[in-house]
Amino acid sequence: MFYVKRNSEGQLVRVEDTPFAGMDEALEVAAPEIVAWRENHQAIQFSLQQLRQSDLDMVRVLEDLIQVLIQKGLISITDLPTQAQNKLMSRAEARQALGGLERLIGDDNDGIL
Numbered sequence: 001m002f003y004v005k006r007n008s009e010g011q012l013v014r015v016e017d018t019p020f021a022g023m024d025e026a027l028e029v030a031a032p033e034i035v036a037w038r039e040n041h042q043a044i045q046f047s048l049q050q051l052r053q054s055d056l057d058m059v060r061v062l063e064d065l066i067q068v069l070i071q072k073g074l075i076s077i078t079d080l081p082t083q084a085q086n087k088l089m090s091r092a093e094a095r096q097a098l099g100g101l102e103r104l105i106g107d108d109n110d111g112i113l
Contacts, residue, residue, distance in 0.1 A: 002027050002034050012037050063091060 003023045005014035015037055016023070027034050066088065069075045077085055 002029065002031075004033075015041075063088065 001017075003016050003019045003026050004012050005020075005022055006024045007013045012033060014020075014023075015034065019026075066075070066080075070077060077088070080088070
């Protein structure tokens with residue numbers, strides 16, 4: 001059973017698996033409106049997850065781009081705002097620390113330090 005709230009046009013605007021204040025009615029799990037809403041909700045969640053992953057990927061692209069520009073002498077780290085400098089340095093240090101750990105683990109066939 002799902003509990004729903006509808007807008008003035010009768011469209012589902014909220015669907016919950018427990019009763020809530022202001023709900024309009026209860027619908028069966030197999031009700032066509034519930035099935036369609038759940039499919040749409042799953043598609044939206046999938047798209048949001050893709051965007052989150054893309055954001056993470058773009059962060060790495062931007063970090064790499066900034067690093068290349070610095071290495072080529074086109075910009076200096078000090079050209080960036082202080083907060084950006086701090087974030088870039090923090091991420092570079094974290095990546096370097098992980099790289100060091102990966103080398104230690106990679107030297108041993110068992111993966112033990």
